[in-house]
Amino acid sequence: MDETLKALADLLLEAVPTIAFFVFLTLYLKYVFFRPMARIQEERRRQTEGVRELARRAFEEADKKTAEFERALQIARGQIHAEHEALRRQWSQEQAAAVARARAEADQQIQQARLQIAEEVERAQGELDANVSKLSDRIVDSLLARRAA
Secondary structure, eight states: OHHHHHHHHHHHHHHHHHHHHHHHHHHHHIIIIIHHHHHHHHHHHHHHHHHHHHHHHHHHHHHHHHHHHHHHHHHHHHHHHHHHHHHHHHHHHHHHHHHHHHHHHHHHHHHHHHHHHHHHHHHHHHHHHHHHHHHHHHHHHHHHHHHHO
16 A cells, blocks of 8 residues: 555656646636636627617617607698698689589579560560450451351
């Protein structure tokens, strides 16, 4: 067993330089590689967060502009609708005025036609009255001539 302990002690003595080299390598890599790498990663993270923040602000600004644009569109639609409604009312009023003028003209023409018809009736009545007396005289003369014959 002594031999095993002596072999183990020799093995430990031979391992001391390896352990020292491992500790040295760990410290060296920590200061030369891992710390600068951590700083690079931290800087990259900060830059990424900065870009993300800029992107978020840009999206918020775009949303604001979109909302403003939609509001402007709604206002423009309302104005166009109001203009169309005003034009429709104006057109409707013009149509109503045109219909009223047409009715007035038609009523006037009807009145004139009635007056002409009334004049023609009076003229015809006068002619009939004149013809009635002539015809009645002829009928009477004809009847008298038949009785006398």
